[in-house]
Amino acid sequence: MSVRVRFAPSPTGQVHIGNIRAAIFNWLFARHEGGSFLLRIEDTDLERSTPEAIATLLEVMEWLGLAFDEKPPLYQTSQVQKHLAAAERLLAAGDAYRDAKGGGGEAIVFRIPFAAERIPGVSSVGTVDVPVHPEIPVQVNGKGVDYAGISKKGTPAPGGCCLAGCLDLQVLDAAEQVLFTLAGKEDAILRDGAEFSVPGAAILRFTRRVISYHDEVKGDMSKPLDSMRDVVIVRSDGSPVFHLANVVDDITQGITHIIRGDDHVENTFRHIMLFSCLGAVVPTYAHLPMIVNAAGKPYSKRDGDAFVGDFRDNGFVADALFNYLSLLGWSPGDDREKMSRQELTAAFSLSRVLHASAQMDIQKLTNLNGQYIAEMPADEFLAVSRDWLKRYPWVSAVSDSQLQAVCALMQSRVKRFADLEQWSYFFVDVPEYDEKVCVKQLKDPAVRAALQAISALFAALPDFAAAGIESAIQAACDQAGLAHGKLNQPLRAAVTGSGVGAGIYETVELLGRERSLARLKIALERY
Known part of the structure; x- marks a missing residue:
């Protein structure tokens, strides 16, 4: 099957460099593999995903040269009926249930399958004992197992998991006498809604199962089912939740590889289950390292320019920003730092995406931008400079011959087109003295x-x-x-x-x- 990847932003205004870097990596992978790069606009947040926000996204992608295939893009709002139909399929198969929350309407909740071995990557790792606080009864029902763990101070600490997390569950007292056994009661709980309350428990003994997958960037990943809860997939107001919508849309678009930020790693375990329960092939996953500041914290507007529009407005060249973000968390395997799109495409592979967080270095980007500006054809630099300078009042008296002479002298020294503001001394009678x-x-x-x-x-x-x-x-x-x-x-x-x-x-x-x-x-x- 040909590679099919997608960029699936939720446009709410400005486009963060972390999001656009994910788009760049998807684009490079698709072009390297001769596959398709698709755009999906997750616009279900109607208050924030305004036409203006969507227009900003499309404009940024065009500026960076991120052409996508199969136009027009898929809008998530156009898929709502497919999302709801998928939820009904899950209900019919017993992989979801309805649940009233806080006296409101009924939500639809995805049930982590009790017969979890039918999910790719699920395996048993042996029997475990989990101590619980005896003052809080253990509750067992179709929504899961609820109990209180024991804090370091010996006080009750909230705990619980999905029912599938406690295969072969036995609830024991302090003397290890069996107070409750799950075996034989599964149907009554899952089909008939039976519930059990077990007081005086001290130990939960069960077979631990884990779900595992191989991440093309992070390596082998796994998560115990007893650390997971069932998850809402349709809200009580009838609107699909991200988890369901995301998976159904990936199925609709035939996505083979999902390349996204590592803040989605936790979602992936549930998404694998949803793909399987909907009868779809699970895509290959690759989670990209976070972009951080010098202190190792997530890079944000507080650290400087953080949105693509900021860099464009400050005179960065699209090819330079594309080049820099391509190397932010990925390496071609040699010392190259200035690479054309053709070179980046030829060299790109997920195996060379770095595991560690990628630190944003604005000075390095600025110097790289200066290299791109220095290599511009003189007539192109002159045209861009002339357009850029229109924003300054002193440029009205500048003749073409003057500007051409200044451009010829200064081009190799310009790091950003915003630096052209400093050219005023060439054109005014008295400069602004520092x-x-x-x-x-x-x-x-x-x-x-x-x-x-x-x-x-x-x-x-x-x-x-x-x-x-x-x-x-x-x-x-x-x-x-x-x-x-x-x-x-x-x-x-x-x-x-x-x-x-x-x-x-x-x-x-x-x-x-x-x-x-x-x-x-x-x-x-x-x-």
């Missing part, structure tokens, strides 16, 4: 005297070009007894108001003689 930088660079009397000399030397240059500018600056250094290069940063502060930028000789040439001389005068008078 007080701290200027005070530091212009306080030395010898430097100030040398800058005065530079003004005269600049004024006398027959050709105001980088080579002559460099010679004039070196001559001023010689006259003042300063090492060559000693005036570069003070001069930068004086003519740009900043402490960073492109080569100072080329910058001064681009600013022009008149503007450079005027700014030298202003800076020396002000600081």
Whole structure:
């Protein structure tokens, strides 16, 4: 069977980088395997999954180049009747039951099958004893086994599990005398609704069964059935719950591999059971490591840009963000960090997804983004820059020739297009001076005297070009007894108001003689 994967977000506004990374990994896997990458929009939260939120999701996917197959996407709200029909099938098969909650209507609850061995991956691991608090009676009914464990202080601690978690259950007192045996009562409990209350219990003895599956990322995973409860699949208001809807939709779309965040690991054990009880083949699972901050906590807006829209709005390139997120929790097996989509697709495999959490490094992403910007064709960089600069008031007076010259000088230094805001000094008459930088660079009397000399030397240059500018600056250094290069940063502060930028000789040439001389005068008078 051909590989079929899906990205199944619940759009509620902005798209978190953790969600879009899951989409990227699904996309890469599908393209590597020659399979299909599907989009399913889980829009059953009608209050939050607004048309605007869905539009934001689709726009983000288009910007990142995450083209999906089999359009239009599957909307979960269109599947509700299939979800409810599946719940009825489970009821008819005895794999679900109706339950009134808190005096409201009846919910439908998925019952973890008592004959659990029919579920792939379920096996027995032997007999276990679980101590219980004798002051609280053990309750046995079709919803499970409820009891009180014993806390470290010896007090009752709430406990319980599904009925399937206690195969061959015996309830014993402190002397290990049998107070209750489940054997022979299963039908009365499951079919007829019989209930039993057993006071004075001290030990639960039963055959422990576990459900196991192989995760393509995390390895072999297992969970004891006695740590599980039956789960609601249709609410009392008649709306399907995530567990049922998710599984039915995966069956509808013929999904073969489910690649998602590891916050869904616990859900997977129940989903495997639902697939089996609905007569479907269980997909292969792969759970991705969480994206964390420097402290190892889940990465969020508090840590900086966390939504795809934030990165786009701050001038990150789609290919750079795609590249970075592809390597956040996955490795090609070598030292490559800058990879094209074609290279990522060719190298991608689930076996190389990392087990540990992936730490977001915004500086690393910023540097990678700078590489992508530096490699842009000059005309593309010019066009993007021109569009980006429209948001700044000072750009209205910028000519095409000016902008083209500045772009040619500055492209290799740009890390994000948001950095273009710092270009204002090329286009305004008086730059916005960084007080701290200027005070530091212009306080030395010898430097100030040398800058005065530079003004005269600049004024006398027959050709105001980088080579002559460099010679004039070196001559001023010689006259003042300063090492060559000693005036570069003070001069930068004086003519740009900043402490960073492109080569100072080329910058001064681009600013022009008149503007450079005027700014030298202003800076020396002000600081």
